Amino acid sequence: MQQRRIPVARVSYADHSRSEERADNTIAAIKRWRPFDRLFCICHIKMNLKKPIAGDIRDGLKLPALFAVFIGVSTRLCFLKNEAASSLGLNLLAGFIGSLVTVYGIDYLARQREERRMLPVRAAAYEDVRIMTAWALNLWKEMYSNSVGDAAPTSWQEVVSPVSVGKIFVALDINKPAKVIPSRSWGAYIDHTLQRIHDHAEKVLMRHSANLDPAVHGAVYGIVYHEQFGIGNLIALDRREGIPRPTNLGAYMYHNREWLEAVLLLHEWTRKAHKELTRQGISHVHAPNIFSRLEENVAPPARFDEGVLEQQTNVMRAWSKTQQQP
Structure with missing residues (x-):
């Protein structure tokens, strides 16, 4: 007679009372x-x-770092003795600050509004x-x-x-x-x-x-x-x-x-x-x-x-x- 295989649920038991x-x-x-x-x-x-925390932080800092570099360069141009370079620096600085406010300020308000709506x-x-x-x-x-x-x-x-x-x-x-x-x-x-x-x-x-x-x-x-x-x-x-x-x-x-x-x-x-x-x-x-x-x-x-x-x-x-x- 062939052995019949019996389907049974797999059981995992803890080490409970051996007296039972x-x-x-x-x-x-x-x-x-x-x-x-x-x-x-x-x-x-x-x-x-587990969230890739380090990667998220690194990606989140790229744009602020880029803005910091551009604003730093523009500020440096403002203090040059060359009038054309100084004027260019002022224009760039105003533009970058405006972009910074648009990207982070307005975007933050939009996200807050969307979160309230959801x-x-x-x-x-x-x-x-x-x-x-x-x-x-x-x-x-x-x-x-x-x-x-x-x-x-x-x-x-x-x-x-x-x-x-x-x-x-x-x-x-x-x-x-x-x-x-x-x-x-x-x-x-x-x-x-x-x-x-x-x-x-x-x-x-x-x-x-x-x-x-x-x-x-x-x-x-x-x-x-x-x-x-x-x-x-x-x-x-x-x-x-x-x-x-x-x-x-x-x-x-x-x-x-x-x-x-x-x-x-x-x-x-x-x-x-x-x-x-x-x-x-x-x-x-x-x-x-x-x-x-x-x-x-x-x-x-x-x-x-x-x-x-x-x-x-x-x-x-x-x-x-x-x-x-x-």
């Missing part, structure tokens, strides 16, 4: 499964968000990015509080850190009901929310592509590009192929770090953009998503019942051995 035997058993089993992301093409975007457009882009970021961060916070149950994370960065994501992957049972209306399992709820975020990110690019900062545009594109494969699709595949996959989240989702980093970058941008908009008089925009401390829950509703995950892992291990027999 169930977690150790699951990790040992899942590490032997073939990563699911080999079934489709995953390319990593290298988003270089404030409503920037506010609309901010609101679209803010709501999408809130959906993403709140999803991971809900998954943590309903499966892990402790109050260890104290910021959004810690909620989606590799350690926290690893805990969620082991603890959350996707078959448990989520606290949403209409009623649905955690697997279906996660699929719905991730698809909602993906669709909204595409709308942000269509609506505001020309008005977003390059780093923000790249982060929104990262959310669109690094799309998760649906949990429901894997459940349907397992049912068809008869694969007894454990129902912990880590067996159905890989650790998409690029996606999470893009969300964190957008959240940080919303904090800065909100301050800038309110400083310029735009007061009707909503505040960015603020982190509130988690409450400890000794019995999270989405956590595996005692012994269930270990039993599922043993069944999966036994099934894998039958597939390896000739």
Whole structure:
């Protein structure tokens, strides 16, 4: 019998509590499964968000340096004893000073006017990015509080850190009901929310592509590009192929770090953009998503019942051995 290859989500686990035997058993089993992301093409975007500061400064100083040289030469001509050269120097000096005022003074006023005119457009882009970021961060916070149950994370960065994501992957049972209306399992709820975020990110690019900062545009594109494969699709595949996959989240989702980093970058941008908009008089925009401390829950509703995950892992291990027999 030929060995059947099992498509499984790639899982990245943090070094959390070794006292949890169930977690150790699951990790040992899942590490032997073939990563699911080999079934489709995953390319990593290298988003270089660092601005070439030195180059920008150098380019910005070229024109002022040129003006300084011309004004210096004109001033020097003004003090020559030759009347023609002195007159030429005065004319050149007046011309260069006039050009300097035109280039920098009038251009500055024009930019200020354009920025004021674009404030409503920037506010609309901010609101679209803010709501999408809130959906993403709140999803991971809900998954943590309903499966892990402790109050260890104290910021959004810690909620989606590799350690926290690893805990969620082991603890959350996707078959448990989520606290949403209409009623649905955690697997279906996660699929719905991730698809909602993906669709909204595409709308942000269509609506505001020309008005977003390059780093923000790249982060929104990262959310669109690094799309998760649906949990429901894997459940349907397992049912068809008869694969007894454990129902912990880590067996159905890989650790998409690029996606999470893009969300964190957008959240940080919303904090800065909100301050800038309110400083310029735009007061009707909503505040960015603020982190509130988690409450400890000794019995999270989405956590595996005692012994269930270990039993599922043993069944999966036994099934894998039958597939390896000739």
